[in-house]
Structure formats: C-alpha cells, structure tokens
Amino acid sequence: MCGIIGIVAKSNVNQDLYDGLTVLQHRGQDAAGIVTYDHNRLHLRKDNGLVKDVFSSSDMLRLQGKMGIGHVRYPTAGSSSSAEAQPLYVNSPYGIALAHNGNLTNAETLKEEIYNEDLRHLNTDSDSEVLLNIFAHEIQTLHKLRINEEDVFNAINRVHKRCKGAYASVAMISGYGIVGFRDPNGIRPIVYGKRESSAGVEYCIASESVALDVLGFELIDDIKPGEAVVITAKGEVFKHQCSDHPRYTPCIFEHVYFARPDSIMDNISVYKARLRMGERLAKKIKKKYPNHDIDVVIPIPDTSRSSALELANTLGVRYREGFMKNRYIGRTFIMPGQKQRKSSVKQKLNAMELEFKNRNVLLVDDSIVRGTTSSQIVKMARDAGARKVYFASASPAVKYPNVYGIDMPSVKEFVAHGRTTEEVAKEIGVDWLIYQDLKDLIRSCHKGNKEITEFDCSVFDGNYVTGDIDEAYLAAVDKRRNDNAKQQKYARENEILGIHNS
DSSP: OOOEEEEEEESHHHHHHHHHHHHHHGGGGGEEEEEEEEEEEEEEEEESSSSHHHHOOOHHHHHSSSSSEEEEOOOOSOOOGGOSSSSSEEEESOEEEEEEEEEEETTHHHHHHHTTTTTTOOOOOHHHHHHHHHHHHHTTTTTTTSSHHHEEEEEHHHHHHHOEEEEEEEEEEETTEEEEEHHHHHHHHSSSEEETTTEEEEEEEEESSSHHHHHEEEEEEEOTTTEEEEEEETEEEEEEOOSSSSOOOOTIIIIIIIIEEEEEEEEEEEHHHHHHHHHHHHHHHHHHHTTTTOOEEOOOOOTTTTHHHHHHHHHHHHOOOOEEOTTTOOOOOTOOOHHHHHHHHHHHEOHHHHHHHOOEEEEEEOOOOSSSHHHHHHHHHHTTTTSSSEEESSSSOOOOOOOSSSSOGGGGGGGTTTTTTTHHHHHOOOOOEEEEOOHHHHHHTTOOOTTOOOBBHHHHOOTTTSOOOOOOHHHHHHHHHHHHHHHHHHHHHHHHHTTTOO
16 A cells, blocks of 8 residues: 655646655555656655655755655555665656555566566566556557647547556656656546645645645546546646546545545545444444444544544443554554554554543444454553443454455465354453444445445455456565565565664
C-alpha cells in the first residue's frame, strides 16, 4: 500500500509535496521520495524512512520546480530495499518519473515482454518499474518530438491492455506535465483538485482527498476506473476514459483500514462508512446477544474509533478510550516476524486500568488478520482488571491474501484460516467474538455512492475482480509472504548492508 501525489503550480512545489506526503504518511512508512522538474532538469530525493527523516533542509532547497510528484511506500512483497523507493525514473523518452500505488498481477510476464520485445532493462524487482517502462514504451512508439494529450491517452489505453492488477499512478513527463491514471477496475483510490493562486489556477492529484484539503485544493473528482487526467505545465487540464471496458470495483479494505476517516474516496465519506459499519455491527450484537452484559465499549486505536463510537451509541453502552497509543510505531500486521510484532504491540499501546477494572469490556477493532496483535491486546485488557473481554471486528474474517498492493501475510498465518469464529475467539483469548457480515460491510460503503454496485472484497470472499488469479498465483504469493521467507530476505538485505544481529 502506498500514497502518491503530483502537483502543477505557479511556484515551487517542494513544500506542498512534502506536506502532502506527510498527510499521506499513514499509507506508507517504509520509504518516501519526491522528484521535481525545473529548467529542463529533474531533481530527485528518495530513501527508506518517514517523510520527516528522508528530506533535510538541503534536500528541500535542491527540489526546485513548479511541478513534481511524490510517493510514500509500504513494501508489497516484504522488501525494504531503498532501490525500490519511488518515484522511479527512465530517461527515454523525454524523461519520465512515476509513482505507483497497487500491484501488477501479471508483472512476471510483463518483465519478459519488456526485455525481449520492448528492449528495455529493469534494475529492480519492483512491479512499479514494470509499469513505468510499459508506459514509457507505449509513448516512445509514437516517435514524436512533442506529444499532446491524445498521445498520452492512447499510450494509457495500451497500458490498460497490457497491465493487469491494481494501479493508481501519477507520472511526470519532463517539460510536458503530469498524468494521473487508474486501472480499469478502479481498485486503488486517486483524486484530483484545484486551487486559486494569485498567479493562476494550480492542480493536485493524490491518493486521498485529505491531502487536497490540507494543501488548500478543492476536490474536483475521483479519477474514474480506466480514466486518465493530464495536467500540462501550462495548467491545461484534459480528462479521458482510456479503457475499453472499465468496471467500478474499488477495494473495500481501504474503507475498513487504510484510508483516513477525513477522506472522501469514490464519493464515499470514509468516516460515514465507518459509522455505518459500527451501527450494523451493533444490530448484529443485539440480535445474537440480546441480554449482553457489556459495561463499556473500547476501540483499539486508531481506525476503529468511528465504528466503535457508533456501535456504542446504537447499543446504548458507554464509549471510553482505554488504550493510549504511541504514534511512532508502525502497523503490526505488515511487520516481517512474530517476534517483532509482539514487541511492537507492547510498545504501541498501553491500557488504562481505570477503564478496565471490574468491567465487562467490548473491544472493537477494524479487522483481525494474524490475531497476534489482538491476543496481546486482550491480555492487556485482562491484566488491567477486566472481568470479561468481548471482541467485535468491524469487518468479516480475513481469510484470503490480498494481491492488489497490500502486503498481508501468508494465508496460513491468518488467524481465521481453517478456524471457526469460536476457535478464533479461543485463540485470541476472548469470551466471545463477533465479525461484521460481508453484506453489511458492503451496504455500509455502498450507501455513500449508489453508482458502485460491487467492491473488491477478495480478502474476505476470495473473489478477485481482475479475473486472472488462480491457485498457482496464490501459491507463489504465499511462498513469498510467509514469515520464514520474509526473515530470510531481510537477513540477506541486512547482510548486504553490513548489519549483523548479535
């Protein structure tokens, strides 16, 4: 999962790109990068780490230019190599840089095509570099010294025909402008907006509308599935549907977990969708446990707060903040090993005894993936004096791998894999556990935009909307994502860097 941003302005964009990436930091804490264009030169800075750590004052001074793009990254296959930090760049044609959120499901086939047919070289294992080279090649086949918006739209049409999977991307073509485009299924989010300045109108493309809000841009629209938006260096804006068969199936897990609640994606308020998740989950609790003895509802911060608040209101039970969070610890289900995850949970949350002692507590989380975090938190609640601990998940049980850009673990490491709800409850140590029904999750999001009749719910139902995922593909994904594979890869990378564990 990643965050992307691109800006065309009337003055230097370096500070706006930095601030925009900081707002999108929740989408990626592994690496960050910015590239700007100024006087026929590209200026690039990228590295592993948080935005505030990657860019120094001297870096910002060098990132001159009135247009640029930026990226924050979570790795999609366990890699922490800085070589795969984005934006990525190719010098031919024109000089093109690209930032990408998602995952190409036919990347291995495309790598062979790029080498054997396009005669291009790939320098990393990143599927984002594959996407960049496909885009660059399709523009290069035009053999034109100067391009226009129709050329770009035609190139993206051919990108859609070659690339499968998820991609919300922003590319910068030196001297020409920036381009935002989205895969024909619209799996990953991308929006664009404008703002008035004393020198004229400026434009921004970003993963989430919250980045536009903070920078003072007015949201114009989402880039629709298969669509592309071109913003030239002169400030001209062109939009075109580039897919022959677009289909609106955005990832529902964005609304469950990844997106900020103050974002609007695909014309759906993430905050309101999460409130509806809590309301529907409360109704299920009332039906299943009409005589429940819940004293207090406590969210597991941060993404479950909205759902937990509405759940408590609907149940007529007190809502309290029982866990205090250290905001400088990353998300745990993406961490490579069990030892790191357990250590991280202890550093990440602290239970306040006064909210737990002698109470029957309902903990609410957005989802349960491995269960490692959940079981640690349940133990914290019991250690803080809770009489009984119940657990509610605002989403259904996660049982299938995500192949569209979220680096979830091996399917065998999902706590719900091969277990009933009662068995999961026992595994994480709660008195009872309740999951959201998938139909209620879909209704919670669908109500925000009736035009969207289908979501990608593959982590819950195993239905992959691109239609190209088979057992062989999933087996290969599983092999790359299990903890042993990740630990070995990290060990190799650390050895290369000269880092040795004592």
